[in-house]
Amino acid sequence: xxxxxxxxxxxxxxxxxxxxxxxxxxxxxxxxxxxxxxxxxxxxxxxxxxxxxxxxxxxxxxxxxxxxxxxxxxxxxxxxxxxxxxxxxxxxxxxxxxxxxxxxxxxxxxxxxxxxxxxxxxxxxxxxxxxxxxxxxxxxxxxxxxxxxxxxxxxxxxxxxxxxxxxxxxxxxxxxxxxxxxxxxxxxxxxxxxxxxxxxxxxxxxxxxxxxxxxxxxxxxxxxxxxxxxxxxxxxxxxxxxxxxxxxxxxxxxxxxxxxxxxxxxxxxxxxxxxxxxxxxxxxxxxxxxxxxxxxxxxxxxxxxxxxxxxxxxxxxxxxxxxxxxxxxxxxxxxxxxxxxxxxxxxxxxxxxxxxxxxxxxxxxxxxxxxxxxxxxxxxxxxxxxxxxxxxxxxxxxxxxxxxxxxxxxxxxxxxxxxxxxxxxxxxxxxxxxxxxxxxxxxxxxxxxxxxxxxxxxxxxxxxxxxxxxxxxxxxxxxxxxxxxxxxxxxxxxxxxxxxxxxxxxxxxxxxxxxxxxxxxxxxxxxxxxxxxxxxxxxxxxxxxxxxxxxxxxxxxxxxxxxxxxxxxxxxxxxxxxxxxxxxxxxxxxxxxxxxxxxxxxxxxxxxxxxxxxxxxxxxxxxxxx
Numbered sequence: 001x002x003x004x005x006x007x008x009x010x011x012x013x014x015x016x017x018x019x020x021x022x023x024x025x026x027x028x029x030x031x032x033x034x035x036x037x038x039x040x041x042x043x044x045x046x047x048x049x050x051x052x053x054x055x056x057x058x059x060x061x062x063x064x065x066x067x068x069x070x071x072x073x074x075x076x077x078x079x080x081x082x083x084x085x086x087x088x089x090x091x092x093x094x095x096x097x098x099x100x101x102x103x104x105x106x107x108x109x110x111x112x113x114x115x116x117x118x119x120x121x122x123x124x125x126x127x128x129x130x131x132x133x134x135x136x137x138x139x140x141x142x143x144x145x146x147x148x149x150x151x152x153x154x155x156x157x158x159x160x161x162x163x164x165x166x167x168x169x170x171x172x173x174x175x176x177x178x179x180x181x182x183x184x185x186x187x188x189x190x191x192x193x194x195x196x197x198x199x200x201x202x203x204x205x206x207x208x209x210x211x212x213x214x215x216x217x218x219x220x221x222x223x224x225x226x227x228x229x230x231x232x233x234x235x236x237x238x239x240x241x242x243x244x245x246x247x248x249x250x251x252x253x254x255x256x257x258x259x260x261x262x263x264x265x266x267x268x269x270x271x272x273x274x275x276x277x278x279x280x281x282x283x284x285x286x287x288x289x290x291x292x293x294x295x296x297x298x299x300x301x302x303x304x305x306x307x308x309x310x311x312x313x314x315x316x317x318x319x320x321x322x323x324x325x326x327x328x329x330x331x332x333x334x335x336x337x338x339x340x341x342x343x344x345x346x347x348x349x350x351x352x353x354x355x356x357x358x359x360x361x362x363x364x365x366x367x368x369x370x371x372x373x374x375x376x377x378x379x380x381x382x383x384x385x386x387x388x389x390x391x392x393x394x395x396x397x398x399x400x401x402x403x404x405x406x407x408x409x410x411x412x413x414x415x416x417x418x419x420x421x422x423x424x425x426x427x428x429x430x431x432x433x434x435x436x437x438x439x440x441x442x443x444x445x446x447x448x449x450x451x452x453x454x455x456x457x458x459x460x461x462x463x464x465x466x467x468x469x470x471x472x473x474x475x476x477x478x479x480x481x482x483x484x485x486x487x488x489x490x491x492x493x494x495x496x497x498x499x500x501x502x503x504x505x506x507x508x509x510x511x512x513x514x515x516x517x518x519x520x521x522x523x524x525x526x527x528x529x530x531x532x533x534x535x536x537x538x539x540x541x542x543x544x545x546x547x548x549x550x551x552x553x554x555x556x557x558x559x560x561x562x563x564x565x566x567x568x569x570x571x572x573x574x575x576x577x578x579x580x581x582x583x584x585x586x587x588x589x590x591x592x593x594x595x596x597x598x599x600x601x602x603x604x605x606x607x608x609x610x611x612x613x614x615x616x617x618x619x620x621x622x623x624x625x626x
Contacts, residue, residue: 082198123189130361150575173399184214214287226268230563253277297325312345433556446561451489554579560586
């Protein structure tokens with residue numbers, strides 16, 4: 001049926017192309033597609049250009065986003081033609097399923113009749129996102145970026161200063177990952193977009209609006225853990241997308257199947273019916289495998305994961321490379337974070353998909369910008385602070401983090417309402433961000449300060465950054481925390497003139513999310529059994545609201561022993577904040593040694609702080625450190 005439905009003319013662009021195509025498994029990689037039949041008038045349809053082999057790369061480009069034009073484009077198709085691109089095994093299922101990120105999308109086409117058309121319409125524009133800003137904007141809007149952020153608006157000014165090119169580059173890396181995860185669905189999406197009448201044939205087989213087989217695609221599946229969101233993002237999710245990009249596989253975050261193969265245990269941080277990543281986030285890809293393929297996936301050994309993530313070396317072909325699904329369980333210490341960049345194989349994949357977008361970018365006006373972005377793609381990143389491991393400021397790390405944290409439409413609506421209620425009328429340029437992790441963080445991972453000490457540190461940062469403009473005003477502090485004790489301490493501080501005078505000459509006002517669930521722990525196992533406990537989804541919404549709110553202020557500080565605070569820093573570095581620029585300080589780097597927060601693993605920090613406190617007690621502190 002597929003052969004009868006599609007006609008392909010492979011006018012390859014060079015003599016080397018046929019050999020390259022054969023090396024890639026016999027598929028065409030360059031040329032043109034000629035639709036079978038003509039239009040309504042019977043005139044021949046024009047050829048549709050197809051992506052050629054990308055020059056200079058040792059690996060094959062994806063099967064081109066060849067226009068797949070189905071016979072009978074001017075009439076309804078029967079079920080056989082509608083399902084021509086899909087295998088019987090996939091159609092009969094059962095399959096992994098996706099939530100549709102475009103369902104009831106307010107930005108859908110004006111002539112789109114339903115969500116089916118909207119989802120497929122978005123997918124067919126994947127290769128052309130730099131040429132069609134409207135569709136790129138819909139993808140950018142899925143991120144946590146504020147509407148006034150540089151990440152959202154950098155394309156509007158075509159600025160070529162260093163900071164703008166950096167944001168351009170991070171956006172390009174983000175969109176490159178999007179292309180890698182979505183491009184395999186293109187042929188199927190074009191069929192569904194061209195023939196909405198096929199919807200019934202898919203519905204009868206239980207195929208969702210955002211479920212695509214993506215024939216020939218392979219997957220890497222990662223089971224998320226019950227640790228906090230920050231830990232999951234920096235370990236499981238980051239390593240999943242790094243492995244997926246390096247091996248050119250689709251990323252899945254499924255629920256874990258129990259030994260009886262009939263029941264499944266969900267992600268502890270999710271509580272909707274499906275109990276997985278998609279309760280709150282956009283699916284990584286429209287491509288979905290059968291549950292049988294997922295069940296029979298190859299579980300990578302620790303050494304294989306290490307080699308894949310650190311050197312780009314896949315497992316031996318005879319053991320796993322032909323398996324359509326890899327099961328990868330990340331390990332906290334498996335990445336060599338001191339590397340200046342990810343493996344060359346990962347960089348080549350970034351370049352490969354970036355070139356797909358750049359080759360179809362908009363005209364000459366932006367050519368100078370894209371030339372600088374190409375040059376900057378793998379340029380050295382910002383130097384780390386004293387506390388950060390280097391990847392905290394790396395463009396590729398930020399791009400993968402932004403992609404992992406794309407709230408679904410329902411979550412975005414809630415987040416926008418929270419931000420509007422808390423800070424909708426505030427000027428981001430005059431805000432100070434203060435996320436405070438207390439409770440379990442003080443027991444397991446770091447030191448903690450009293451609220452008065454936090455306010456002393458805030459005063460010092462505002463004084464240090466006088467150019468920001470908060471000094472001389474009554475600064476508004478955006479406070480986020482999981483701790484009822486911190487919330488009460490803030491109220492006591494605000495009600496006491498004496499406490500405020502102890503901090504200094506500065507007065508403060510505070511805003512916080514009154515809908516915070518305040519579980520008094522970042523670890524769900526500490527509180528989920530309480531009678532008054534929030535649901536996992538309610539807690540996740542509070543966590544994401546804290547991140548979004550901390551992207552408002554121009555000036556911020558946080559405890560970078562916390563993965564979540566480090567993520568806030570990365571997102572601000574990536575240009576997702578609402579202000580014109582951002583200054584985020586890790587409290588491990590404060591000039592005042594007494595106010596530094598030491599992570600439990602940082603023996604040198606604790607020793608330096610202990611010596612300082614002993615000297616202070618004996619009143620022998622050097623003047624420069626007082």
